[in-house]
Amino acid sequence: MNQHTYITTPIYYVNDRPHIGHCYTTTVADAFARLARLRGTGPVFFLTGTDEHADKVVTNALANKFTPIQWADKNAEQFKLAFAFMGATNDDFIRTTQERHTSRVRGYIAALIKSGDIYLGDYSGWYDPSQEEYLTETVAKDAGFVSPVTGQPLIKRTEKNYFFNLAKYEQRLLQHIEAHKGFIQPESRRNEVLGRLRDGLQPVPVSRAITDDPATQFGIRIPGDDSHRIYVWIDALFNYLSTIDTDDRRAFWPPVHFLAKDILWFHAVVWPALLMALHDADPKTYSFVKLPRAVYAHSYWVREGRKMSKSLGNFVEIETLRAYADKYSLDAVRWYLLTQGPLGSTDADFSHAKFVEIYNANLANGLGNCASRVANMIGKYFAGQVPAPAGPITNEVESFAAGIAERYLALADELNLDAALALGTGLISKVDQFINDTQPFKLAKTIEQNPAARDRLGQILYICAEAIRIATVLLSPAIPGKAAHLFKAWGLPALDTSIGAAHAPLTELARFGGDHALKPGHRLIGDNVKPEPLFLRADPAEAPPA
Ligand code: ME8
Numbered sequence: 001m002n003q004h005t006y007i008t009t010p011i012y013y014v015n016d017r018p019h020i021g022h023c024y025t026t027t028v029a030d031a032f033a034r035l036a037r038l039r040g041t042g043p044v045f046f047l048t049g050t051d052e053h054a055d056k057v058v059t060n061a062l063a064n065k066f067t068p069i070q071w072a073d074k075n076a077e078q079f080k081l082a083f084a085f086m087g088a089t090n091d092d093f094i095r096t097t098q099e100r101h102t103s104r105v106r107g108y109i110a111a112l113i114k115s116g117d118i119y120l121g122d123y124s125g126w127y128d129p130s131q132e133e134y135l136t137e138t139v140a141k142d143a144g145f146v147s148p149v150t151g152q153p154l155i156k157r158t159e160k161n162y163f164f165n166l167a168k169y170e171q172r173l174l175q176h177i178e179a180h181k182g183f184i185q186p187e188s189r190r191n192e193v194l195g196r197l198r199d200g201l202q203p204v205p206v207s208r209a210i211t212d213d214p215a216t217q218f219g220i221r222i223p224g225d226d227s228h229r230i231y232v233w234i235d236a237l238f239n240y241l242s243t244i245d246t247d248d249r250r251a252f253w254p255p256v257h258f259l260a261k262d263i264l265w266f267h268a269v270v271w272p273a274l275l276m277a278l279h280d281a282d283p284k285t286y287s288f289v290k291l292p293r294a295v296y297a298h299s300y301w302v303r304e305g306r307k308m309s310k311s312l313g314n315f316v317e318i319e320t321l322r323a324y325a326d327k328y329s330l331d332a333v334r335w336y337l338l339t340q341g342p343l344g345s346t347d348a349d350f351s352h353a354k355f356v357e358i359y360n361a362n363l364a365n366g367l368g369n370c371a372s373r374v375a376n377m378i379g380k381y382f383a384g385q386v387p388a389p390a391g392p393i394t395n396e397v398e399s400f401a402a403g404i405a406e407r408y409l410a411l412a413d414e415l416n417l418d419a420a421l422a423l424g425t426g427l428i429s430k431v432d433q434f435i436n437d438t439q440p441f442k443l444a445k446t447i448e449q450n451p452a453a454r455d456r457l458g459q460i461l462y463i464c465a466e467a468i469r470i471a472t473v474l475l476s477p478a479i480p481g482k483a484a485h486l487f488k489a490w491g492l493p494a495l496d497t498s499i500g501a502a503h504a505p506l507t508e509l510a511r512f513g514g515d516h517a518l519k520p521g522h523r524l525i526g527d528n529v530k531p532e533p534l535f536l537r538a539d540p541a542e543a544p545p546a
Contacts, residue, residue, distance in 0.1 A: 003042035006252040006293075007033045010259045011051040011094060011239050014075035015060045018082035019308070020301050020316035020350060021260065024337050028298070028417065029258045030088045031338055034477035034497035035412050035420070040505035045252040047243055048083060049094035050076045051236040053229070055132060058215040068218045072097055082318045087330060087480060089498045094243045096235055102220045104242035105235055108278055109206070110223040115281035117165055120225075123205050124158035132232060138199055149262060150309075162207035162222055164234070169273035170201050176272070176291060184268045185296045185415055188345040189261065193268045204270055206234045237271045241289070256294045256415070260342075264297040271295075296415050299342035303350050316350050323545040324355065328538060331479035332359050338478045339421060352544040359538050362425055363482075367468075367475065368534035370428050371486055373435065374464045375531040378524050381444050386465060387458030388520035389513075397430045397467045398512055405510035408474055424474035431467045434460070466518050473510045482534050489531065490524050 009029045012022050026048050033046035052072040061071030076095050083090065094101060112118040126140035127133070130150040134157075135143070145154045174197055177183055177190065184190035207228040210216045219229030244252050257267055272291050279289045301316065302308060308315045325333045336355050339362070342348040378384060404423055411420040440460050447454040469487075473495065476483035480497050487495040496503065503509060509516050518524070525531055 004252045005033075005036040005042065005044045006244065006255040007036070007044070007046045008240050008255050008257050009048040010263060011049040011096065011236055012079055013054050013057065014050045014052050014072045014079070015054065015056045017075070018079050018318045020321060020337070021308070022079065023082060023086050023318065023321060024301060024341055025258050025260060025298070026083050026088050026090075027086050027334055027337050028341070028343070030086070030090070031334075031417060031477045032256070032258070032412070032415070033089060034480060037497050037499075037501050038473070038477060038503070038506050038509075039409060039412070040503060040509075043252070045092070045244065045249065046088075046090045047092050047094060047240070047255075048079075048088065048090045049092075049239060049243075050079055050096070051232065051239075052076070052095055052097045053219040053232045053235050055215040055232075058218045062214065068214075069097060078318075085318070085322065085325075085330075087334065091499055092243055094239045096239060101239060101242045104245055105220055105230060105238045106223045108238055108241070108274075109230060109234075111281040111285075112164070112274075112277055113162075113223065115277065117168070117277040117281060118162050118206055119165070121161065121163050121203070122158065123161045123163065123203070124156070125202075126154045127157040128152070128154055134205060136199070136202055139196075159205075159209060161205040161209070162225075162228060163203035164206045164270075164274065164277070166204050166270065166273050167201040169276050170197065172276060173197070173269065173272055177268075182294050182414065183291070184264075185294055186343075186345055189264055189268075189297045193264065196265070197269065201269070204234075206231050208232075233266055233270075234274070237266060237274065240271075240292075241275075250288050253288050254290045254293045256296065257292055258296050258298070261297045261299055264295070267292075267295045267297070294415060299345055300347045301342060301350055302347045305349060327545040328355075328359055329482065329535065331482045332363055332535065335359070335363060335479055338417060343418060353540065356538045356540045356542075359535070360540070363479075364533075364535040364537040366425060366428050366432075367471065367482075367486075370431050370435075370464075371468050371472075372531045372533055374431070374461060374468060375490070375525045377440055377444070378461050378465060379526065379529050379531070381447065381457060382461070384523050384525045384529065386518045386520050386522045386524050387462050389459050389462035389466075390455040395434065395463060397427070397434045397463050400427055400430045401467055401470055401512040404470065404474070404512075405507045408510070409506065421475060421478055424471045427467055427471040427474070431464050431471075435464065462518070462520070465524065466512055469518055470510045470512060473506070486534060491522065492518075 007029050009025045033044055036044045057072060058068045061068045080093055125134045128135055128147040130147050130152045140154055184193050207222050208216060208231055210227055210229055220235055222228040222230060240255055259267055275289050275291055279286045303314045303316060321333055336358055340348055340358055408420050408423050438460050440457055443453055443457045447457055472483045472486050476495055476497055484495050504516055508514060
């Protein structure tokens with residue numbers, strides 16, 4: 001089987017500095033990309049990038065005495081650095097000011113003008129200047145004629161524009177959403193979109209007039225009409241297609257899109273309709289353009305229960321994440337974001353107390369302590385060599401581990417990251433429970449006189465170590481650094497989920513007692529060596545790192 005996987009994040013506005021929200025979506029996408037590589041059944045393409053043709057980019061650039069492109073260059077670099085720091089293994093980084101993007105977008109728009117899906121007309125509506133988007137009459141009214149995102153007043157505007165005839169695709173889109181339960185996730189978001197779709201669809205403006213205002217001059221020109229530029233949102237959505245629209249990459253289509261609830265409508269409605277229109281406009285060229293596999297819209301990170309905003313100045317900035325990583329490790333930060341984040345339909349609070357609690361429970365006392373306990377005993381009682389699993393192995397640990405890779409992959413297919421990772425932590429809990437139940441420390445005291453006790457001890461420790469090996473594999477997309485470190489410390493083949501990583505498919509790698517299992521006699525740890533802890537315990541009383 002050669003299944004292609006294509007995973008995307010939103011492309012972020014370059015007028016902002018990277019913060020927890022951007023790092024979060026990119027880390028979620030990264031975990032899925034790593035998981036897909038671990039699956040080992042086909043190539044993976046993971047894309048992130050920056051959205052640069054926004055009015056606010058020009059305004060901020062000029063206010064800071066930069067040209068728009070200089071400003072975009074400077075800030076795009078900050079996003080690259082932030083994501084590299086987070087351990088993101090993106091295969092490419094698209095910037096909408098790159099020629100490879102702008103030239104293709106002009107091609108897509110030209111095809112849509114030719115097919116009549118995009119046409120010139122008059123538009124009058126409620127415009128949200130803070131979000132650079134028009135709202136429908138209903139949404140504007142429900143929001144009290146202020147921006148639902150920023151609370152700034154909406155403006156009634158009339159302009160000559162190019163429009164996309166969205167309503168033409170309403171029925172097909174409804175049918176698709178209804179027939180594909182996983183197309184919009186999570187389910188509550190799908191219901192929101194379905195509800196709004198039933199209000200009917202308006203034409204979508206896809207251009208902005210160019211005037212003397214420099215803000216209007218930064219953008220991709222409408223093909224054949226230099227008095228209009230392509231509206232930043234339409235330009236931005238096409239990044240997902242322009243980046244892979246090359247002979248060697250087209251097979252990656254269709255994508256799975258990760259984003260937050262703020263931009264769901266564009267991704268779940270406007271974008272699929274544009275794709276249907278493009279496909280029909282030129283079925284020969286765009287035969288590969290199917291609808292996305294899924295659009296996953298998570299909720300928001302908030303801080304101390306309050307929305308993060310510029311005016312409150314309460315963003316969890318990249319510097320804060322760096323300080324946490326310095327103190328607790330980058331993997332601890334990834335773990336906190338991935339397991340405590342707003343993947344579902346409720347917002348998540350970033351709290352120091354919660355960070356320490358989860359860090360200690362899952363990492364320091366969980367995987368870390370369990371691995372060093374077991375390695376210690378193997379060091380002490382078996383001269384560091386993996387003991388033979390004498391006798392039949394039937395126990396709770398092994399039954400939990402049976403078929404675990406298949407369950408994990410099924411959850412990954414449903415984009416249920418929480419539940420997939422919980423299989424890894426669950427396996428560690430089973431090992432801890434098994435150690436408590438079987439008391440290998442006590443058993444060890446009798447092995448001099450009793451060879452049967454030695455066999456039993458060897459069997460227990462084999463089961464524990466093999467289960468920890470499997471749990472580490474399953475957790476590696478979230479904590480790639482520590483997982484690789486543990487494998488190295490235990491003398492196992494490299495555990496790598498980064499770009500181009502090659503290893504056995506997950507179903508083989510994570511099979512208890514299978515071909516990749518720990519081999520009796522393998523030197524797991526030096527004789528009487530005390531293993532270094534993977535995660536040092538955190539003191540809950542300590543102040544947050546600054
Ligand atoms: O909307 N919690 O860019 P953007 C979680 N350029 N995630 C958050 C967040 C928070 N508090 N704040 C932001 C744009 N995000 C457009 C997108 S895509 C074709 C164009 C994340 O810089 C989340 O992924 O405003 C959200 O959707 C995205 O940043 C918005 O980034």
